[in-house]
Amino acid sequence: MQTILQQIINALSLGSIYALLALGYSMVYGIIKLINFAHGDIYMLGAFFAYFAINAWHFNFLLALLSAMVISAISGVVIEYLAYRPLRKSPRIAVLITAIGVSFLLENGMSYFVGSNARSFPQVIEQVNYEFAGVQISNIQLLILATALTLMVLLQMIIKKTKMGRAMRAVSVDPEAAELVGVNVNHTISFTFALGSALAGAAGVLIGMYYNQIDPLMGMTPGIKAFVAAVLGGIGSVPGAALGGFLIGTLETFFQSIGLSAYKDAVVYLTLIVILLFLPAGIFGKNTKEKV
Amino acid sequence: MKKNWKYSLCWLVLLIAGFYLINTLIMFGVIDDFIENMLVTIGINIILATGLNLIIGFSGQFSLGHAGFMAIGAYTTAVITQHITSELGFILSVLVGMVLASVIAAVIGTATFTRLKGDYLAIATLGAAEIIRNVINNLKITGGSAGMFNIPQLCSWPTVYLLVCLTTIVLTNFIRSLDGRAIKAVREDELAAEAMGINTTKWKLAAFVIGGATAAIAGSLSASYVQTISPSNFGIMESISILVIVVLGGVGSMTGTILAAIVLGVLDTILQNFGALRMVIYAIVLIVMMIFKPSGLLGNWEFSLKNIGHFGRQERG
Numbered sequence: 001m002q003t004i005l006q007q008i009i010n011a012l013s014l015g016s017i018y019a020l021l022a023l024g025y026s027m028v029y030g031i032i033k034l035i036n037f038a039h040g041d042i043y044m045l046g047a048f049f050a051y052f053a054i055n056a057w058h059f060n061f062l063l064a065l066l067s068a069m070v071i072s073a074i075s076g077v078v079i080e081y082l083a084y085r086p087l088r089k090s091p092r093i094a095v096l097i098t099a100i101g102v103s104f105l106l107e108n109g110m111s112y113f114v115g116s117n118a119r120s121f122p123q124v125i126e127q128v129n130y131e132f133a134g135v136q137i138s139n140i141q142l143l144i145l146a147t148a149l150t151l152m153v154l155l156q157m158i159i160k161k162t163k164m165g166r167a168m169r170a171v172s173v174d175p176e177a178a179e180l181v182g183v184n185v186n187h188t189i190s191f192t193f194a195l196g197s198a199l200a201g202a203a204g205v206l207i208g209m210y211y212n213q214i215d216p217l218m219g220m221t222p223g224i225k226a227f228v229a230a231v232l233g234g235i236g237s238v239p240g241a242a243l244g245g246f247l248i249g250t251l252e253t254f255f256q257s258i259g260l261s262a263y264k265d266a267v268v269y270l271t272l273i274v275i276l277l278f279l280p281a282g283i284f285g286k287n288t289k290e291k292v
Numbered sequence: 293m294k295k296n297w298k299y300s301l302c303w304l305v306l307l308i309a310g311f312y313l314i315n316t317l318i319m320f321g322v323i324d325d326f327i328e329n330m331l332v333t334i335g336i337n338i339i340l341a342t343g344l345n346l347i348i349g350f351s352g353q354f355s356l357g358h359a360g361f362m363a364i365g366a367y368t369t370a371v372i373t374q375h376i377t378s379e380l381g382f383i384l385s386v387l388v389g390m391v392l393a394s395v396i397a398a399v400i401g402t403a404t405f406t407r408l409k410g411d412y413l414a415i416a417t418l419g420a421a422e423i424i425r426n427v428i429n430n431l432k433i434t435g436g437s438a439g440m441f442n443i444p445q446l447c448s449w450p451t452v453y454l455l456v457c458l459t460t461i462v463l464t465n466f467i468r469s470l471d472g473r474a475i476k477a478v479r480e481d482e483l484a485a486e487a488m489g490i491n492t493t494k495w496k497l498a499a500f501v502i503g504g505a506t507a508a509i510a511g512s513l514s515a516s517y518v519q520t521i522s523p524s525n526f527g528i529m530e531s532i533s534i535l536v537i538v539v540l541g542g543v544g545s546m547t548g549t550i551l552a553a554i555v556l557g558v559l560d561t562i563l564q565n566f567g568a569l570r571m572v573i574y575a576i577v578l579i580v581m582m583i584f585k586p587s588g589l590l591g592n593w594e595f596s597l598k599n600i601g602h603f604g605r606q607e608r609g
Contacts, residue, residue: 029411033411035411035414035415083579083583086583087582087583087586090582090586091543091586091587093348093354093539093543094539094582094586094587095582095586097535097536097539097540097578097582098578098579098582098583100532100535100536100578101575101576101578101579101582102575102579104571104572104574104575104578105572105575105576105579107571108568108570108571108572108575109572109575111568111571112568112569112572220528220529224418224528227415228415228419231412231415262426262429262430263426263430265422265426266422266423266426266427268419269418269419269420269422269423269426270419270423272415272416272419273403273404273416273419273420276404276407276408276412276415276416277403277404277407277408280407280408280412
């Protein structure tokens with residue numbers, strides 16, 4: 001019982017980080033139908049910015065988190081403006097290849113400037129372990145969960161309550177019709193990238209604190225897994241991405257705890273394929289019928 | 293039929309001439325080991341990318357798991373040739389690899405092609421390839437994550453050259469056949485194709501299986517030529533770099549794919565001198581290329597001797 005509870009806590013903290021990443025994928029895919037391969041690298045950028053900010057300017061946790069989110073948001077918008085916007089009318093596969101190019105550029109550019117070695121993330125908060133009935137929770141795990149949940153609630157509010165959120169939903173349903181009723185599609189897409197990238201930056205800082213380690217290639221695998229999470233939950237849906245993230249985190253932690261950690265990636269992908277076969281649009285996705 | 297015979301002969305002469313050209317250049321030392329290595333890499337990439345182009349460019353199905361099939365071929369060759377160290381063993385291993393890859397492609401294809409399309413299919417095939425890699429990573433016979441070393445080198449550049457010619461001939465002829473037209477019809481409009489009585493799932497699956505089998509050939513060649521393999525060679529990045537060749541050459545153009553494989557192979561060799569900046573430059577070239585010419589180098593144009601014969605007349609199909 002205790003081990004199960006312990007694993008649930010570990011799964012929740014890892015899952016919430018996946019969920020934050022998955023939200024960005026989900027929003028960007030929902031609005032321009034692009035698997036933004038560079039998303040995982042924005043998460044890496046966020047982690048590296050926080051690393052430098054904490055080391056050089058002695059930022060505290062909150063300041064590091066917020067500044068990393070701002071920097072990530074700006075880089076997301078710049079990438080969209082320079083690389084994706086010129087390709088608005090191009091075949092989707094060309095945009096996808098551009099996204100891969102951007103991902104290569106960020107990874108290798110970062111390796112070129114700071115070296116490809118892993119670095120240890122500064123301990124901005126002293127780790128304290130609490131114990132409840134034999135289950136250990138560290139303050140960092142609590143902080144990760146609290147931050148992730150706060151950001152998710154905030155995001156849901158932005159999407160549901162603000163004018164920009166309404167514009168986002170409108171563009172994701174039909175960009176042309178949205179333009180006709182006076183929505184500035186380009187601004188809306190930029191805003192979506194800013195929001196998604198800010199969440200990725202936050203996830204980067206949190207993973208830095210969780211694993212105490214960052215490197216320029218850290219975005220690749222979690223990036224793909226977060227996309228898997230977004231697809232699992234139903235792409236374009238905020239609760240879906242969150243659920244998918246938690247699901248992937250739980251699966252990984254569970255297989256690690258029963259000693260099959262070597263197969264944890266295979267299990268994640270197998271679950272994806274099985275769920276897609278039965279629910280092709282994901283758990284919370286809407287099934288669209290093809291027009292004849 | 294009689295008219296085509298003339299062009300086939302022309303192609304045969306060209307291919308043999310190409311072989312002797314490389315052979316002579318090697319004899320005179322113009323092509324050293326370094327360049328020969330580059331040529332073999334280009335050849336292997338041509339096999340991989342033309343196979344993937346059959347899936348993406350001609351049947352219109354977005355697959356991101358090509359490296360998985362390459363891994364199957366590579367590991368089959370590595371395991372078999374360690375026991376049967378002869379040319380016969382290599383040929384056997386290529387055949388077994390192709391059969392294995394075809395069977396696995398058929399299983400993955402049957403499961404996914406009936407229900408998924410577009411990006412969902414891409415992510416499912418990517419997942420399938422990662423499962424293959426994960427299994428290889430944990431098996432004893434494959435040496436786990438350390439990989440396999442000292443694989444006997446049973447193929448040299450003429451083998452690669454021969455197989456590049458063979459797969460290209462088979463693939464291009466397949467595309468131009470009646471079956472190939474069925475596959476293109478599925479790409480253009482699945483519903484319309486189905487209405488015309490084409491079994492769309494069957495042809496999508498056929499393209500996927502043939503593509504998987506060619507990827508296995510490329511894997512066998514690369515394992516035997518390079519002599520070491522490890523699961524990390526067949527990850528997502530490998531699938532993506534094959535995809536990059538296809539898209540850069542022009543989705544729907546086999547000529548473009550071959551051209552892009554050569555251009556990227558040469559670019560890669562030149563950039564070796566730049567060290568860490570190499571991948572940065574590669575990435576910038578990729579982004580700029582896609583922004584200014586998103587249809588790839590050749591779009592869907594195909595080179596053909598027939599078109600040179602009757603210049604200006606568009607070939608049908």
